[in-house]
Amino acid sequence: MNPLRRIVVIVIGTLILVALVGFAWIVLAPGPMEFANGRHVDLASYKGANPTGVPAELAQADLVTRGEYLARAADCESCHTAKGGKAFAGGLAFKLPFGTIYSPNITPDMQTGIGAWTDGDFLSAIHKGVGRGGEPLYPAFPYAAYTYLTDADGLAIKAYLFSLKPVHSIVPENTLSFPYNQRWLMTIWSALFNPDHRFQPNATQTAQWNRGAYLVEGLGHCGECHTPRNLLQALDNRHKFSGAITSGWRAYNITADRTSGIGAWSDDELVQFLSTGHAEGRGVAAGPMGEAVDLSLRHLTQGDIKAIVAYLRTIRAIATPDLPAPKTTPAPLAPKQGVVADANPMGKHIFEGACASCHDWNGAGPLTTYATLTGNRSVNDPQAINLAQIVIAGTRRQTPHGSVFMPAFGQAYSDAEIAAVANYVTARFGAQPSALTAADVAQLRRMN
Numbered sequence: 001m002n003p004l005r006r007i008v009v010i011v012i013g014t015l016i017l018v019a020l021v022g023f024a025w026i027v028l029a030p031g032p033m034e035f036a037n038g039r040h041v042d043l044a045s046y047k048g049a050n051p052t053g054v055p056a057e058l059a060q061a062d063l064v065t066r067g068e069y070l071a072r073a074a075d076c077e078s079c080h081t082a083k084g085g086k087a088f089a090g091g092l093a094f095k096l097p098f099g100t101i102y103s104p105n106i107t108p109d110m111q112t113g114i115g116a117w118t119d120g121d122f123l124s125a126i127h128k129g130v131g132r133g134g135e136p137l138y139p140a141f142p143y144a145a146y147t148y149l150t151d152a153d154g155l156a157i158k159a160y161l162f163s164l165k166p167v168h169s170i171v172p173e174n175t176l177s178f179p180y181n182q183r184w185l186m187t188i189w190s191a192l193f194n195p196d197h198r199f200q201p202n203a204t205q206t207a208q209w210n211r212g213a214y215l216v217e218g219l220g221h222c223g224e225c226h227t228p229r230n231l232l233q234a235l236d237n238r239h240k241f242s243g244a245i246t247s248g249w250r251a252y253n254i255t256a257d258r259t260s261g262i263g264a265w266s267d268d269e270l271v272q273f274l275s276t277g278h279a280e281g282r283g284v285a286a287g288p289m290g291e292a293v294d295l296s297l298r299h300l301t302q303g304d305i306k307a308i309v310a311y312l313r314t315i316r317a318i319a320t321p322d323l324p325a326p327k328t329t330p331a332p333l334a335p336k337q338g339v340v341a342d343a344n345p346m347g348k349h350i351f352e353g354a355c356a357s358c359h360d361w362n363g364a365g366p367l368t369t370y371a372t373l374t375g376n377r378s379v380n381d382p383q384a385i386n387l388a389q390i391v392i393a394g395t396r397r398q399t400p401h402g403s404v405f406m407p408a409f410g411q412a413y414s415d416a417e418i419a420a421v422a423n424y425v426t427a428r429f430g431a432q433p434s435a436l437t438a439a440d441v442a443q444l445r446r447m448n
Contacts, residue, residue, distance in 0.1 A: 026230045027192050030237050032145075032217045035316060038204030043150070046201040051210035052150045055301045067160030070153050073219040073304070074146070075296035076161075078288075080106050082171075088161065089113075089169040094140050095247060095447050099176035101140045109166035122158045123151060127198075129190045136186035138174075139193075139233070145221035148199040148214065193234040212311025215304055220296070225251035225288065242318040248447025249287045250385045252377055253320045254312060260323035262312065270309045271302070277397060280369060281328065283376030284404070286395045287386060294397055324431040326380040330362040331428050339428040347424025350417055354409060355425070363429040370404045373429040384422045384434035388444055391418050410448075415441040 033040070043052065053059075054066045061069075071077070080103045082091035090105035108115040114122070114132075121132040129143035130136060137143060146154075179185060190196075199218055201210040216222050227235045228244040243253040243260075253261040262270060269279040277285035277293035285293045297305070332338040335352065338361075358371045363379075365371030373379050378386035394408030409418065415438035422441075427433035 022231075026232055026234070029230070029234075031195060032223055032235070032237055032240065033202065033213055034237070035240060036202055036205060036209075036314060038202040040200040041203045042200060043198065046203065046210075048201065048203075048210065049207040051201055051207065051214045052153055052199060055303055057301055057303075063156055063159045064163045067156035067158070067163075069299070070219065071157045071160050072296050072299040073215060074149075074157065075220065075292055076106065076157070078291040078295045079103050079141075086167050086169065088164060089167040091169065091171040093172075096140075096176075096180075098180045099174065101138055101174050101176065102171045103140075105167065105169045105171055106161055107164050107167040107169075108162045109168050112168050112170050113166060114161065115166060117158075119155055119158065123154050126154050126157075128196055129186065129194055136183050136190065138183075138186060139189065142221040142224045143190075144194045144234075145218055145224065147194055147196050148218035150198055153219075189232065189234070192232070206310070208307045208310045209314065211304065212307035212309070215300075215308050216311050220308070222254070226254050239318055241312075241315050243320050243323075245385065247288065248385070248444050249289075249389055250378075250381065250383065251289070252381075253318070253323065255315045256313065256317040257319045258317070259325045260320035261317060263317055264325075267306075267309055267313075270312070271305050274305050274308060275300075275302070278370055281372075281375040283372075283378065284370050284395075285397075286378070286390050287393075290395060290397050322382055323377075324380060324382070326375045326377060327429065327431040328375050330364050330374045333360070333362045335361045339424065344420060344424045344427065346417060347420035347422075347427075350413065350421040351424050351428075354412075355421070358406075368404070371406075373425065376429075379425055380430040380432070382426065382430075382432045382434050384426050384436050385444065387425060387434075388418055388422045388436060388441055389448075391422060392441070392445060393448055410445065414438070415445070 043050070054061070054069050058066055058069055077087055079092060080088045080090050082089070085091055088105070088107045090103045092103045094101045094103070105113040107113040110116050117132050124130045125137060126143055126146040126149060128147070129139065129141070174181070199214050202213070223235050223237070223241065225246045226241045226243060227237065228239050228242065230236045241254045244251050255261040256263040258264045265279070265282065269282055273279040273282060273285065274293065274297045276298060277290055358365065358367055359373050360366050363373035365373070378390070381387065390406065392408065392410035394406045395404070397404045413421070418441045419436040419438050422436050423434050
């Protein structure tokens with residue numbers, strides 16, 4: 001073999017080896033609960049309280065009521081309801097870099113919903129990611145998490161869905177580019193990344209921890225938003241819960257890191273935030289997290305919320321380098337103090353006309369603590385993604401204290417104006433200013 005050919009062979013062999021090592025690194029990543037020491041056992045062999053099913057308060061309830069609770073915990077409604085559409089009738093667009101996926105109708109309509117599905121069809125979908133006709137489902141439907149649900153819990157959810165009024169609704173066709181429009185590839189993805197086994201309690205952890213694990217990793221599928229993905233779009237559990245960007249919103253770090261995660265939060269603050277979408281000095285849930293609270297978490301019992309907190313407390317700390325610790329001191333009450341207005345006159349002008357009446361110049365929210373900007377993570381995010389999204393789309397939520405409403409300014413202001421006011425807010429009330437551009441805001445608009 002001549003020297004040049006030998007070099008080519010060596011280079012090609014090295015590239016193949018690197019590719020194989022990288023592939024193995026991705027495929028052999030740890031599962032979502034492997035971070036915890038201990039021994040996992042089959043549910044039937046577990047000696048503690050059953051961590052699956054509904055909480056004790058609903059143990060004697062009928063099947064549909066139990067199914068409703070579990071469907072709430074699984075947050076089915078938020079993904080299967082289009083904006084302005086009927087609940088569970090599908091059609092919600094998931095805009096991805098390679099196209100758009102629309103959620104299906106899961107009402108019991110015989111033609112356009114799941115009314116003709118058998119118990120086996122339903123369990124195959126949630127456990128294996130296989131639809132009624134045998135077609136592989138895209139993992140936008142989180143079957144890699146739902147696979148942990150017991151058959152009994154899956155069928156209880158089905159019973160609840162079948163109790164709903166059928167809605168005849170044909171959802172749009174997916175618009176995915178090649179090769180993502182090849183459904184058969186999902187069979188390979190599922191074989192690599194769907195464990196396809198039911199929940200196995202950790203025998204060395206407490207009953208509360210195991211209940212929290214079932215809620216977080218199975219029903220709640222929290223990792224789908226809060227865990228970054230690898231090159232094959234599976235969850236990268238080596239960076240579990242360290243945060244990710246999903247559908248144009250940033251799902252923040254919920255590891256034990258004290259600066260960029262929730263390590264500095266008290267248990268009471270976490271319980272309050274998950275139950276209501278608001279914690280004093282920590283901020284308000286909006287966007288997808290606001291929906292998760294309103295349609296799912298606030299309907300859970302306090303015992304289940306505390307189990308979620310207990311489980312999250314054991315997630316190892318992973319720092320998000322670009323997230324500083326939130327600024328906890330209010331800005332000056334006088335507009336001329338604090339941020340120099342000359343640095344961003346457009347942002348100051350917009351804040352003065354549209355924001356100051358509710359948030360005040362010190363960010364203390366004189367009308368309601370829900371309007372407090374001090375300590376809010378999105379205000380202390382130098383990327384300012386969520387802040388800009390809230391300005392664009394607004395938010396309306398139902399809380400224990402009544403309706404919370406912020407108007408949408410997306411139609412009132414240009415991309416440059418929204419970028420300016422977002423940058424002003426992070427500079428005045430946050431730990432580090434953002435540098436959003438009009439192009440950044442235009443990109444965020446396309447994700448809505």
